[in-house]
Amino acid sequence: MSSSRREFMKHTAAATAAAAAGISLPAQSQILVTDRAATELTWSKAPCRFCGTGCGVNVGVKxxxxxxxxGDVHSPVNRGLNCVKGYFLSKV
Structure with missing residues (x-):
């Protein structure tokens, strides 16, 4: 498939205009899990131990x-917000 420079510029301009307007390309998830039993987690409350503040976090266990x-929205320390370290607790 060969295209001219003019065709390339047309397609680039159309894609740029669509991106600026907030139109995205349709995407489908290839690994979408719809089984409720496979996605069910047990949630528990725990303090974050990365620093001395002790922010409240909810931990999902499977x-x-x-x-x-x-973040635990009922915690008076962090009110549901975590720092960068707190967001990656489940990865460490």
């Missing part, structure tokens, strides 16, 4: 392993 974390 099969005895931590797989997800997010």
């Amino acid at each position: 099969s005895g392993r931590v797989v997800a974390t997010h």
